[in-house]
Amino acid sequence: LRWGTYFLSDAVTFGSEDSSEGGSTVFRNYGLDEATITGGAQVSEWKPYRAGIYKARFVEFAERPAAPAQVFENGEPGIIARSPNEGWFRLWKPQHEPTWSFCYDPKDVYPQGWDLSQLQVHLIMMGTYFSNRYAIQRIDIPEHRIYTDGKTPDPAYNPVDGKCYRLENALELLDAPGEFYADRKAGDLYYIPLASDIAKANITANTAGALIRFNGESIEKPVHDIVLDGIRFLGGNDQVTTTNADRITIRNCRFLYAGNNAVSLETGSTNCLVTGCEIAHAGMNGVILLSAYEEPKSGPAKITTHHNTIHNNYIHHPGRLSITGCCVMLQRAANDNVISNNLLTDSPKSGVLMFSMWDRPREWAVMNNNVIKNNDIARCVTRSWDGGSFYVGATTENTVFENNRIADAWSWFNATWPQPEDRPKDDCSIDFDPGMTFNTHIRNNRAYGANADNTEFGRYEDETLLDNNYFESPVYPGFEFLNPPGDLMVNGQWEKNKRFDASKVDPAVGLTKEFPFAYPSECERPLVFPLLCGFEGTLSPFYVFRCTEGMRDAFLTKDIVREGAQAYTIDSDVSAIRYSHPTFLSKKVSVWFYDDPAKTGARCFAALRGFTATENAMVALGVDGSLSGDKYVVWESADRASPSAINRSKGWHELAFNVVNENGKGCTLTIDGQEVGRIPDFKTFMTIDLGDPSFGSDSRGLGFDSLRIE
Numbered sequence: 001l002r003w004g005t006y007f008l009s010d011a012v013t014f015g016s017e018d019s020s021e022g023g024s025t026v027f028r029n030y031g032l033d034e035a036t037i038t039g040g041a042q043v044s045e046w047k048p049y050r051a052g053i054y055k056a057r058f059v060e061f062a063e064r065p066a067a068p069a070q071v072f073e074n075g076e077p078g079i080i081a082r083s084p085n086e087g088w089f090r091l092w093k094p095q096h097e098p099t100w101s102f103c104y105d106p107k108d109v110y111p112q113g114w115d116l117s118q119l120q121v122h123l124i125m126m127g128t129y130f131s132n133r134y135a136i137q138r139i140d141i142p143e144h145r146i147y148t149d150g151k152t153p154d155p156a157y158n159p160v161d162g163k164c165y166r167l168e169n170a171l172e173l174l175d176a177p178g179e180f181y182a183d184r185k186a187g188d189l190y191y192i193p194l195a196s197d198i199a200k201a202n203i204t205a206n207t208a209g210a211l212i213r214f215n216g217e218s219i220e221k222p223v224h225d226i227v228l229d230g231i232r233f234l235g236g237n238d239q240v241t242t243t244n245a246d247r248i249t250i251r252n253c254r255f256l257y258a259g260n261n262a263v264s265l266e267t268g269s270t271n272c273l274v275t276g277c278e279i280a281h282a283g284m285n286g287v288i289l290l291s292a293y294e295e296p297k298s299g300p301a302k303i304t305t306h307h308n309t310i311h312n313n314y315i316h317h318p319g320r321l322s323i324t325g326c327c328v329m330l331q332r333a334a335n336d337n338v339i340s341n342n343l344l345t346d347s348p349k350s351g352v353l354m355f356s357m358w359d360r361p362r363e364w365a366v367m368n369n370n371v372i373k374n375n376d377i378a379r380c381v382t383r384s385w386d387g388g389s390f391y392v393g394a395t396t397e398n399t400v401f402e403n404n405r406i407a408d409a410w411s412w413f414n415a416t417w418p419q420p421e422d423r424p425k426d427d428c429s430i431d432f433d434p435g436m437t438f439n440t441h442i443r444n445n446r447a448y449g450a451n452a453d454n455t456e457f458g459r460y461e462d463e464t465l466l467d468n469n470y471f472e473s474p475v476y477p478g479f480e481f482l483n484p485p486g487d488l489m490v491n492g493q494w495e496k497n498k499r500f501d502a503s504k505v506d507p508a509v510g511l512t513k514e515f516p517f518a519y520p521s522e523c524e525r526p527l528v529f530p531l532l533c534g535f536e537g538t539l540s541p542f543y544v545f546r547c548t549e550g551m552r553d554a555f556l557t558k559d560i561v562r563e564g565a566q567a568y569t570i571d572s573d574v575s576a577i578r579y580s581h582p583t584f585l586s587k588k589v590s591v592w593f594y595d596d597p598a599k600t601g602a603r604c605f606a607a608l609r610g611f612t613a614t615e616n617a618m619v620a621l622g623v624d625g626s627l628s629g630d631k632y633v634v635w636e637s638a639d640r641a642s643p644s645a646i647n648r649s650k651g652w653h654e655l656a657f658n659v660v661n662e663n664g665k666g667c668t669l670t671i672d673g674q675e676v677g678r679i680p681d682f683k684t685f686m687t688i689d690l691g692d693p694s695f696g697s698d699s700r701g702l703g704f705d706s707l708r709i710e
Contacts, residue, residue: 001027001035001231008039008236009060011210016217016244020225024249028229039070039236040206043189046198053174054198055190060207062187067207068259068283069182070235073194074202077235077257077281077320078180081173081190083109088124088164088417092144096158100134100150102165103143111139114172118184121148124164124323126157127421128385128414131323133168162420180205204235211236216244219268219304228253235259237283244268251275252516258282259321265289265308272308278517279315284325286315286344291333293366295357301366306335310342312512319348323383323413326353333366341374343511348413349387350431351377351406356394358436365438367396375404376510381427381451383413388431389447392458395436402443403506406430410450427451429471432458443467444505466491470500533707534564542577562592562652562705568690569594569703570604576691579707584610584684586661587709591690593622593655594703597648601625601698605635606655608667610685619667619682620689621655623648625697634669634677644676652705659685 018025029035040060049055061069071078083089092103100123119136134150152158167173174181174190181190182205195201211233216222224246230253233239237259242248243266255262255277262282265272269289279286291305310328319325327344330337333356344351352375356367372390381387389406392399409427429447432440437458442465447453453471457464469491490500535556555574561567568577591606605622620635627633628643632653635641658668659682666680690707692699 001033001037002030003033003035005036005038005234007041007204007206008037008208008211009041009206010208011213011241013213013215014223014226015215016221016223018226019223024225024227024247026227026229027231028227029231034232035230036232036234037211038072038204038206038234039208039211040204043071043203043205046191046203049190052177052192053190054193055188057187058182058189058205059187060205061182061184061189064207065184067209068237069180069184069205069207070257070259071180071182071189071191071203071205072235072257073178075234075256076178076194078191079176079178080168081170081175081179081181082122082166082168083173084166085176085179088166091159091161091163091165094159094161094163096151096155098151099137099148100159101145101147102159103145106144109167111172112141114139114170116170118182119170120168121146121150122166122168123148123150123159124419125159128323128383128411128419130384136167160420164417164419206235208236210238210241212240214240214242214245214248216246216268219244222246222268222270224248227251232256233258233262238262238264240264241266242269242272245272246270248272249275250277253277254517255279255286256281257320258284261285261288263287265305267292268304270305270307273311274313275309275311276514276516277313277315279313279327280317281320282318282325283321284319285329286318286327287313288326288329288331289334289337290329290331291366293333295360296364301333301364303333303335303366303368305333306337308334309338309340311338312341312515314343314511314515314517316343316345317347319383322348324349326350327377328352330354330356330367330370332356334370335367336369337371339370339372339375341508341510341512343376343378344380345376345378346382347380348383349381350391351375351380351389353387353391354394354396354399355391356396358393358395360395360436362395362397362438365395365397365436367392367394367399369398370396371400371402372404373400373402374506374509376407377404378407378449379410381409381411383411385411385414385419386426386431386433388428388456390430391428392432392437392440395438396440397438398440399437400441400443401430401445402441403509404445405509406445406447406449406452408449409452409454426454428454428456430455430457432456432464436460438463440464441467442469445469446500446505447471468501468504534705535566535568535707536564542579557703560594560701560703560705562594564705567594567703567705569701570692570699572700574691575699576689576693578690579688584686585709586659586684588656588658589685589688589707589709590654590656591688591707592652592705594652594705595623595648596650596701597630598650599623599625599698599700599702600629602692602702603697604692604699604702605633606657606704607635607689607693608657608659608682608685609687609689610659610682617679617682619657619669619677619679621657621669621671621676623702632671632676636677636679644671646671646674646676659683 046054094102134148315327607620631643661683667682669677
């Protein structure tokens with residue numbers, strides 16, 4: 001595929017007749033060309049509607065009223081018109097029969113004269129377990145009551161006082177840049193652009209289902225031996241799906257903003273491989289493996305999805321359109337699969353989740369012999385409860401969970417929007433719930449950060465075999481309620497002063513060096529201010545960049561320390577660390593940098609990343625041997641740097657950035673108190689990077705300590 005964007009209104013489908021015999025057919029981008037496959041079409045001929053809103057025809061909305069609607073501006077997803085724009089409303093006085101209804105606070109909503117024909121409510125369900133969208137049938141304004149079409153036979157799912165909700169998809173809610181309203185009856189799109197000139201914006205809309213389908217004739221006659229290599233996917237509901245498929249390989253691809261699942265390996269998928277991919281911001285799950293099955297009356301069920309491998313991928317921020325969603329999910333029935341060497345982050349539910357029937361006889365288990373190993377799993381259970389970085393809600397046998405690293409299982413949603421049935425300690429590093437887990441091996445795993453020592457090993461704990469697992473939860477200032485101080489669990493027992501035996505761990509943890517893409521920016525994790533980090537314990541507020549398969553404790557050193565017990569140093573495993581804040585900041589940042597002028601080829605700096613009025617921006621202070629071997633260097637942007645007048649010298653030096661969001665001020669940069677630059681346009685930041693971004697310059701032994709944001 002040559003450079004360009006390829007629009008699909010329907011999926012390209014490969015069947016059994018397209019299979020390769022004696023080899024593989026490979027579909028890939030041509031050379032360095034970037035090929036993007038997306039759904040729908042470009043939208044043009046915009047006409048002003050009112051108050052910054054533009055209107056255009058998109059007939060697919062009317063032709064496919066049941067399909068999900070998505071809008072993109074310059075590749076960034078639009079947001080369906082909603083209220084509130086940020087946060088949630090609370091239910092009042094819910095009623096459950098014959099359909100769900102609830103009262104709204106008249107201070108929140110004034111629906112007089114609204115067009116209700118396509119209005120829906122996004123409702124948080126059952127504690128904070130999941131969310132659903134329901135059509136609104138009518139609104140009784142004198143009673144302040146909204147009637148929906150939602151109902152369930154299980155009263156546990158009924159809404160209760162204090163639950164959270166949003167209203168979505170009405171023209172009257174369209175009030176912020178980047179929001180859209182899809183009129184599914186008339187086939188019109190209403191949009192407030194991010195760009196000041198809508199004529200210069202590339203705006204697309206789509207209602208596509210899958211983009212690529214592999215759909216074999218039967219399990220006995222599958223589609224097989226086809227490769228997708230290096231292709232970028234944008235939008236669509238499900239981006240790539242397989243059914244009755246064998247030896248399908250998806251490698252080095254980028255999956256962005258799926259409406260539902262990015263990659264779905266479904267019934268009859270065997271020996272398929274997903275590797276080297278970045279999978280980001282899926283509406284629900286990054287990768288899902290599932291199989292239909294008939295529940296047996298006796299004996300084992302027939303499992304048709306098996307022996308698939310999800311290896312060496314970066315999967316992050318699933319659940320974009322829901323409060324749930326997982327990086328990798330195994331659902332219904334899936335045997336003998338391997339989930340290995342992945343970086344799985346920022347999941348509202350779980351990093352890896354196995355969900356199927358439970359309370360069934362052992363011999364009926366349909367989720368068996370799966371191996372989850374060598375993964376980094378960070379910042380899970382962010383928008384739900386009753387979950388874990390690794391979660392099992394199934395009857396399983398012979399599950400192996402080994403050589404994984406886990407950091408931070410904490411629901412910032414529940415911390416911000418506590419629910420009536422909230423269970424704040426049900427965010428776990430490992431959660432077997434309801435825990436029909438037979439012959440389960442949990443070994444050589446290390447968990448740290450929020451709720452690391454919160455675990456549930458199920459009702460068959462005698463068949464949960466624990467060996468060399470180390471769970472440590474430090475106390476974060478201002479968040480002491482998350483865990484008591486000094487908690488340390490080793491193999492399910494509270495211990496003190498017992499170290500993790502790293503010699504038992506496979507060194508190939510996390511992404512391997514063959515992973516082809518740079519790491520995208522990270523995460524949502526609130527911290528109190530001022531932030532003071534002397535690197536005394538875990539680095540869990542930070543994301544660690546590594547350039548080899550292994551990772552040791554050498555990057556936390558006691559040899560060069562400015563204050564406290566230890567500092568962060570660059571070594572062969574960890575070359576940089578990143579802190580990202582969930583909101584824009586205008587504050588002073590200072591960090592102490594340990595320099596050695598003998599490292600004349602080093603490229604090492606502290607960088608703030610944010611935005612100017614027109615573009616993404618970076619400011620940085622540090623050293624760069626390609627520009628100067630004896631002077632400190634100032635970066636005014638990612639591609640504009642110059643030596644300062646300050647000579648390098650061995651020891652500790654304070655690098656400071658004073659970011660002020662006022663006209664004419666911006667960011668002032670100083671080294672050891674001496675001003676070396678001022679960038680008036682740089683007024684906010686979200687990300688701090690410390691280290692050597694080159695993954696290979698002569699920076700080993702240089703380091704940082706005493707990071708402050710104030």
